[in-house]
Amino acid sequence: MKRAKNLYSYYMIYPALLIYSIFFVIPAIAGFYYSFTDWRLDRLELQFIGWDNFKKIFSDKTLILALQNTAIFAIVTVIGKNVIGLLLAVGLNMRLRTKNLLRAIFYSPSILSILVISILFTPMLRTEGTINNLLEAVGLHSLSQAWLTNPSIVIWTIAIVSIWQSAGFQMAIYLAGLQSISQEYYEAATIDGASSWKSFFKITLPLLLPAININLMLTLIGGLKVFSEVYVMTGGGPGNASQVVGTIILRSFGEGNWGLGTAVNTLLFVVVTIIAIPLLIFMRRKEVTE
Amino acid sequence: MGYTRKLAIRNYIVEGFLILASLIVLLPLVILIFGSFKTSAEVLSFSLSLPDTWQFSNYARVFEEGGLSRAFLNSIWITGVSSIINIVASSAASFILARRETKASGAIYMYFFMGLIAPMSIITTIRVVQGLGFYGSITSVILIYAALNTAFSVFLYSGFIKTIPRALDEVAFLEGASVFGVFFRIVTPLILPVNATVAIMVFMSVWNDITIPVYFLTDSSTWTMPLSIYNFYGKYSRDWNLIFANLVLTSLPVFILYLFGQKYIVSGLTAGAVKG
Numbered sequence: 162m163k164r165a166k167n168l169y170s171y172y173m174i175y176p177a178l179l180i181y182s183i184f185f186v187i188p189a190i191a192g193f194y195y196s197f198t199d200w201r202l203d204r205l206e207l208q209f210i211g212w213d214n215f216k217k218i219f220s221d222k223t224l225i226l227a228l229q230n231t232a233i234f235a236i237v238t239v240i241g242k243n244v245i246g247l248l249l250a251v252g253l254n255m256r257l258r259t260k261n262l263l264r265a266i267f268y269s270p271s272i273l274s275i276l277v278i279s280i281l282f283t284p285m286l287r288t289e290g291t292i293n294n295l296l297e298a299v300g301l302h303s304l305s306q307a308w309l310t311n312p313s314i315v316i317w318t319i320a321i322v323s324i325w326q327s328a329g330f331q332m333a334i335y336l337a338g339l340q341s342i343s344q345e346y347y348e349a350a351t352i353d354g355a356s357s358w359k360s361f362f363k364i365t366l367p368l369l370l371p372a373i374n375i376n377l378m379l380t381l382i383g384g385l386k387v388f389s390e391v392y393v394m395t396g397g398g399p400g401n402a403s404q405v406v407g408t409i410i411l412r413s414f415g416e417g418n419w420g421l422g423t424a425v426n427t428l429l430f431v432v433v434t435i436i437a438i439p440l441l442i443f444m445r446r447k448e449v450t451e
Numbered sequence: 452m453g454y455t456r457k458l459a460i461r462n463y464i465v466e467g468f469l470i471l472a473s474l475i476v477l478l479p480l481v482i483l484i485f486g487s488f489k490t491s492a493e494v495l496s497f498s499l500s501l502p503d504t505w506q507f508s509n510y511a512r513v514f515e516e517g518g519l520s521r522a523f524l525n526s527i528w529i530t531g532v533s534s535i536i537n538i539v540a541s542s543a544a545s546f547i548l549a550r551r552e553t554k555a556s557g558a559i560y561m562y563f564f565m566g567l568i569a570p571m572s573i574i575t576t577i578r579v580v581q582g583l584g585f586y587g588s589i590t591s592v593i594l595i596y597a598a599l600n601t602a603f604s605v606f607l608y609s610g611f612i613k614t615i616p617r618a619l620d621e622v623a624f625l626e627g628a629s630v631f632g633v634f635f636r637i638v639t640p641l642i643l644p645v646n647a648t649v650a651i652m653v654f655m656s657v658w659n660d661i662t663i664p665v666y667f668l669t670d671s672s673t674w675t676m677p678l679s680i681y682n683f684y685g686k687y688s689r690d691w692n693l694i695f696a697n698l699v700l701t702s703l704p705v706f707i708l709y710l711f712g713q714k715y716i717v718s719g720l721t722a723g724a725v726k727g
Contacts, residue, residue, distance in 0.1 A: 168496075168624050168630055169547050169550045169551050169630055170547075171547060172628065173543040173546060173547050173631070173634065174543070174544040174547050174559065175542060176540040176543065176544070177540035177541050177543065177544035177563075177601055177605065178544065178559070178602065180536070180540060180594060180597050180598045181563065181566065181601040183579065183583075183598070183600075183694070184576060184579070184594055184595050184597075184598035184599075185571060185598045185599065185601070186562075186566075186581050187579060188571065188572045188575035188576040188578070189569060189571065189572045189575070191575040191579070192572035192574075194577045195574075195575060199652070203496070206680075234641055249469070249472075252468070252469050253469065255462055255465060257462060257465065257466045257469070258466070259466060259469075259470065263470070263473050265713075266473045266476055266477055267473060268474060269476065269480065270480070272655060272702075272706065272709045273702050273705070274658070274659035274660075274701065274702070274705075275659065275661070276661045276680065276681060276701075277659075277698045277701060277702055280680075280681075280684055280694060280698060281479060281482075281483050281698060282479070284497050284691060285479065285497055287483070290481065290497060291489050291497045291498065294498075308551070308708060313576075325475070325476070325479075327602050333716065378567075378568075382567070382568060382570075385570070386570050389660075389661050389662055392661075392665070393661070393681065402595065407662075410573060410574070411572075411666075414573070419574050421482070422574050423572065423574050426570065426573065426574065427572075429570050430569055430570055430572070432593055433568060433570060434568060434569060437540065437568045438568070441568075447462050
C-alpha cells in the first residue's frame with residue numbers, strides 16, 4: 162500500500178503550483194511587505210515606514226468612507242442575495258408547470274458581465290429614468306429618487322443592482338442543495354402532522370447547510386471585493402460618496418501611491434480572512450453535527 | 452382530497468407570484484434587446500416599446516466603429532487559452548491531492564484553498580509581471596486568469612475525484628501504467644462532466660471580467676470585449692442604441708455557451724460545492 166501511494170508523484174502538481182504561486186501568492190506576500198513602505202511611482206528607493214500607511218487610512222475621511230461603503234455593500238448583498246435566492250429556490254422546487262422557464266429567467270442575469278448590467282442600469286436609474294417612471298405610473302411618487310446621484314443612497318442602489326444580478330446564481334446553488342434532500346423526510350414529517358413551516362425549519366434548513374455555507378462564503382467574499390459595479394456606474398461618485406476599497410486601490414495606483422494602495426489591499430486581505438475563516442470553521446462544524 | 456386541493460391552490464399562488472417576480476428580471480433585459488434595434492432618438496425613453504422599425508444596421512455600425520472584431524478575437528484567445536491551462540493544470544494537481552493522503556498534500560490543498568478567500572494584490576502583481584518583462588501583454592493576462600481560477604477549480608476537481616474509486620488506478624498501476632497514463636486514460640474520461648463545469652464557469656468569469664483588463668491591458672490593440680465596450684460607452688454616451696447593441700454582442704457568446712452547458716452548471720455545482 163505504501164508503494165502504491167508513492168506512485169502518485171508530485172510532479173503533476175507543479176504546473177498549477179507554479180502559476181498560482183507566481184501570479185497570486187508571491188504578489189500577495191509581497192503586498193504585506195510593501196504595505197509598510199513609502200513605495201511610490203516617482204521614487205525608486207524604498208523606505209520602511211512602519212504603520213504610517215495604515216494610520217493614514219484611518220485618518221483619511223474618504224478612505225474611511227470607502228471602508229464603510231464596502232461593509233454596507235457586503236452586508237446588504239449577503240442578506241439580499243441569500244434571502245431572495247433561497248425563497249426563489251424553495252418556490253421553484255415545487256411542482257409548478259412553468260418552473261423550468263422561471264429558473265432559466267431568474268438565472269439569466271448572472272451569466273452576463275457586471276459591465277453589461279451596470280451600463281444597462283445607469284440610464285434606467287436616472288432621475289427621469291425608467292425606474293422612476295414606473296414608480297410614478299403605479300402611484301408611488303414618493304419613492305422616486307435620484308438613485309445614483311444622491312450621496313446618501315448611492316451605495317444601496319449599487320447593492321440592489323448587484324442583488325438583482327446574482328440572486329439567481331444563489332438560487333441555483335440552493336436548488337441543487339434542495340434536490341439532494343430525500344423526499345422521505347418530508348413524507349415522514351407529513352405523516353407526523355408537521356406543518357410546512359415546521360418541516361422547513363426542522364428539515365429543509367438543517368439539510369441545506371452545505372449550500373447555505375457555500376453561498377454565504379461566495380456572497381460575503383464577493384461583496385468585500387466589490388469593484389466593477391461601482392467603477393462603471395458611478396466611478397466612486399458623486400464626490401466620493403460611493404468609493405469602495407476596490408476603487409480606492411485603483412485611484413492610489415493611478416496617482417502613483419503604490420505603498421498606500423497596497424496597504425489598503427492588505428487591510429482588505431486581513432479583514433476578509435478574519436471574517437471568512439472562523440465562518441468556514443463554524444459552518445463545517447455545524448454540518449458535521451447534523 | 453382536501454389536502455391535495457389545498458396544495459394545488461398553494462402552488463397556483465406561488466406560481467403566480469414567481470411569474471410576477473420574473474418580470475423584474477425580464478423587463479430590463481427586454482429594454483436592452485429592443486433598445487439595441489431602435490434609433491438613437493427612440494431609445495432615449497428606455498421603455499418597453501417595440502422599435503418602430505428594426506435597425507439591424509446598429510450592429511453593423513458597432514462592429515465597424517467600435518473596432519469590435521479585434522476585441523472579439525482577443526477575448527476568445529484570452530478566455531480560451533486561460534481556461535485550457537487552468538483545466539489541465541488544476542485537474543492534474545487535484546488528482547494527486549485527492550489521492551495522496553499525506554500531511555504535505557493536505558497543506559498544499561489549503562495553500563490552494565486560500566485563493567478562494569484572499570483577494571488578489573493587484574499592484575504587486577503588476578510589479579511581478581513587469582519584472583518578468585511582459586506587462587501589458589495578452590500572455591500576462593492569460594496567466595493571471597489561470598492563476599486566479601486555480602483555487603476554485605482545484606476545489607471542484609478534488610471533491611469530485613475523491614468519489615472515483617481508487618481501485619481503478621491500482622489495477623492500472625499493476626498493469627504497469629505510469630501516473631501520467633492513469634490520469635489521462637482513466638481519470639480524465641471520468642471527470643469529463645466536471646471539466647465541462649469548470650470550463651463553463653472559468654470561461655464565463657474570464658469573458659465577463661473587466662477588473663484585470665483595466666489594470667493590465669494598457670494598449671487598445673490588446674483590449675477585450677468588455678474593455679472596448681467600456682471605452683465605447685465613454686465615447687458614444689449619446690448613442691444608447693449603439694451601446695445596447697454592443698452590450699448584446701458581448702453577451703451573446705456566454706449566452707450561447709450557457710444554453711449548451713446549462714446542465715453541467717447545476718450538476719457540477721452539486722457535485723463540487725454542495726456535496727463536496
